[in-house]
Amino acid sequence: MVLKKFTWPAELTLSLIGGKWKGLILHHLLAGESKRFGELKKLSQGISAKILAKHLKELEFDGLITRMVTGTDKPRIVYAPTERSRTLAPVLSAIRQWGQEHLDTYGDDAARAGSREEGWRPLPEGSVREPSPRSIPRDASAKPAPENPGSLTALTASPAGAQSGPYGRSIPDIALVS
Numbered sequence: 001m002v003l004k005k006f007t008w009p010a011e012l013t014l015s016l017i018g019g020k021w022k023g024l025i026l027h028h029l030l031a032g033e034s035k036r037f038g039e040l041k042k043l044s045q046g047i048s049a050k051i052l053a054k055h056l057k058e059l060e061f062d063g064l065i066t067r068m069v070t071g072t073d074k075p076r077i078v079y080a081p082t083e084r085s086r087t088l089a090p091v092l093s094a095i096r097q098w099g100q101e102h103l104d105t106y107g108d109d110a111a112r113a114g115s116r117e118e119g120w121r122p123l124p125e126g127s128v129r130e131p132s133p134r135s136i137p138r139d140a141s142a143k144p145a146p147e148n149p150g151s152l153t154a155l156t157a158s159p160a161g162a163q164s165g166p167y168g169r170s171i172p173d174i175a176l177v178s
Helices: 009-017 022-031 037-043 049-059 091-099 110-116
Strands: 065-070 077-083 154-164 170-177
Touching: 009 022, 009 091, 022 037, 022 049, 022 065, 022 077, 022 091, 037 049, 037 077, 049 065
Parallel strands: none
Antiparallel strands: 065 077, 154 170
C-alpha cells in the first residue's frame, strides 16, 4: 500500500469523501440500515451504475463501508457503514447544513440568474468564445524553475523541442534536470 503524504489534515478527509457522490453515498448509509446496490442507486439520483460501483469499491478499500454477502440460496450483497465512517457523520452534517444555508446563493437557479444579471448571454451559433486567462497554459520557459537544494530533480520545459499538438498548440518537450 502506498501512503500519500498530506500537507493539510482536511486534505485527507476530502480525498476520502470528496467528489460529487461519495458524501451522498455515505449520507444514505449513515441515515439508516445497510442498503443494497439498487437502493443506493435509487437514492442517489443521477449516478450511473458504473460510477456507483467504483465509489463503493473505493469506500470499501478506504475502510469507510463494509460489503457483506448474506443468504445462501440467493446471495444478497449489502453495504453498511463502518465505525470509522460513523465518525464522519458530524462532518457530513456540517457540509449539508452549510449547503442548505447557501443554496440560494450558489444553487443552479441562482447561478443562472446571477450570470444573466451580470450581462452573460449565450453565444450565437457558430461563434467561438475567447478562452479565459486561467485556461491558457503558461509558457514554462518564462519563469525559471525554483532552485531547491534538497531536491535531486526538477522539471523544465525546452522550447526548442516544442512539437505541434492537437488544435495547433505547441507542446514543449519536458526534460528531467538533475
